[in-house]
Amino acid sequence: MNTYDVAIVGGALAGCSAAIHLARHGFSVAIFEAKAYPHHKVCGEFLSPECEVMLNELGVMADLDSLLKRIDTAEITAPDGTTWTTRFPGEALGITRYRLDHVLAEHAAHAGVSVFEKSPVSAIEGGLADGFTLHTPNAAFHTRAVIAAYGKRSNLDRTLNRPFLNKPQPFVALKNHFIGPALPRRIELHVFPGGYCGMSEVEDGLTNVCLLVRQDTFQKHSGSPKIEDFIRWMMTQNPRLQQWLEQAQQVHSQWLSIAQVPFVRKEVIHNDIVMTGDAAGLITPLAGNGMSMALHGGKLAACYVGDYLRGDVTALDAYALHWQKTFGGRLRMGRFLQMFMLRPAILSPGLKLINAIPLLGQYFVNQTRS
Numbered sequence: 001m002n003t004y005d006v007a008i009v010g011g012a013l014a015g016c017s018a019a020i021h022l023a024r025h026g027f028s029v030a031i032f033e034a035k036a037y038p039h040h041k042v043c044g045e046f047l048s049p050e051c052e053v054m055l056n057e058l059g060v061m062a063d064l065d066s067l068l069k070r071i072d073t074a075e076i077t078a079p080d081g082t083t084w085t086t087r088f089p090g091e092a093l094g095i096t097r098y099r100l101d102h103v104l105a106e107h108a109a110h111a112g113v114s115v116f117e118k119s120p121v122s123a124i125e126g127g128l129a130d131g132f133t134l135h136t137p138n139a140a141f142h143t144r145a146v147i148a149a150y151g152k153r154s155n156l157d158r159t160l161n162r163p164f165l166n167k168p169q170p171f172v173a174l175k176n177h178f179i180g181p182a183l184p185r186r187i188e189l190h191v192f193p194g195g196y197c198g199m200s201e202v203e204d205g206l207t208n209v210c211l212l213v214r215q216d217t218f219q220k221h222s223g224s225p226k227i228e229d230f231i232r233w234m235m236t237q238n239p240r241l242q243q244w245l246e247q248a249q250q251v252h253s254q255w256l257s258i259a260q261v262p263f264v265r266k267e268v269i270h271n272d273i274v275m276t277g278d279a280a281g282l283i284t285p286l287a288g289n290g291m292s293m294a295l296h297g298g299k300l301a302a303c304y305v306g307d308y309l310r311g312d313v314t315a316l317d318a319y320a321l322h323w324q325k326t327f328g329g330r331l332r333m334g335r336f337l338q339m340f341m342l343r344p345a346i347l348s349p350g351l352k353l354i355n356a357i358p359l360l361g362q363y364f365v366n367q368t369r370s
């Protein structure tokens with residue numbers, strides 16, 4: 001009963017994308033998701049223009065369409081007021097992860113995938129030669145292949161002894177929803193010393209407010225209660241942030257937070273397990289491309305795992321190469337641009353330069369997408 005061709009650990013964008021593609025090709029697939037649907041998640045909830053095609057391919061657009069906010073402009077501000085505005089080549093989308101992940105999981109189940117909620121995987125044993133055994137609190141499952149789509153950082157990274165855990169990851173991220181002044185068709189990214197805060201509209205009249213900050217900055221400016229003190233300090237560091245947040249009403253009493261956000265290089269195959277989405281590599285949020293990479297990466301993983309299961313023993317090495325070729329460059333560019341964002345003193349002249357040479361700005365945007 002507990003035997004599948006493929007087990008997918010993590011039932012969000014990368015996991016559901018991989019699962020739906022594999023199920024359509026006739027494989028028996030199980031998703032193990034640690035939480036119950038729906039749930040909130042630390043994320044800017046901004047889907048870059050490439051995502052619509054992929055969501056269409058997964059067959060979920062009809063269920064999402066009435067909820068989606070359409071976005072075509074991005075605005076970045078430095079603390080001294082310097083601003084850069086750019087138009088996207090297509091329409092980006094805004095929707096909460098609360099809704100998006102749930103709709104994807106429902107479609108996976110509809111495609112024939114066994115979706116196990118509240119089923120955190122605590123250990124993965126075995127390998128491709130003799131198959132894998134996955135342990136959840138209630139049962140053990142046997143599979144021929146495993147796709148890890150469990151996100152940027154999971155208890156499993158420790159269990160699997162992944163080397164990236166030994167590298168410094170000095171970032172904290174926070175997210176909340178607000179009801180505030182309209183931001184029609186645009187996403188705003190406001191920089192403050194040591195971090196940046198994005199805001200864009202999602203469904204139900206809400207605006208997502210999500211920020212990334214260096215851990216030392218966060219610790220220096222937070223007290224008790226920690227997060228509220230930090231937010232008060234952050235507001236004083238960029239007039240646009242202050243102006244908007246002062247007019248807005250916080251929706252959830254508690255901010256969602258995560259620490260040790262890892263933008264470091266990871267292995268794409270580890271112990272014969274196929275990593276995808278953030279488990280394979282997390283792009284800096286300023287690129288607004290992580291969800292696109294997760295949907296795309298999930299499809300790539302499904303394609304190569306499918307080839308492996310049909311007898312191509314080189315398929316997983318080919319997946320690792322394809323993944324690096326597709327996403328490696330944008331991960332590096334994201335890290336490089338984030339270095340600028342975190343230093344307002346060089347950000348302002350940088351924004352003035354790309355205002356003077358618009359093609360340069362367009363070049364940087366393109367490099368975070370291809």
Ligand SMILES: Cc1cc2nc3c(=O)[nH]c(=O)nc-3n(C[C@H](O)[C@H](O)[C@H](O)COP(=O)(O)OP(=O)(O)OC[C@H]3O[C@@H](n4cnc5c(N)ncnc54)[C@H](O)[C@@H]3O)c2cc1C
Pocket residue numbers: 009010011012013014015032033034035042043044045046047048119120121122149150151152154155156173174210211212261276277278279282283285288289290291292294
């Ligand atoms: C601050 C911040 C803001 C961001 N903003 C944006 C943005 O606006 N636009 C964008 O495109 N990207 C953004 N990103 C990136 C984006 O959130 C991720 O790239 C995307 O969520 C990756 O999807 P995923 O499916 O790989 O992982 P996740 O969405 O993290 O999902 C992983 C799933 O695995 C489950 N899980 C974890 N461990 C286990 C386990 N042991 N067993 C079973 N299940 C498990 C989790 O519960 C979770 O549901 C942002 C990232 C950060 C840090």
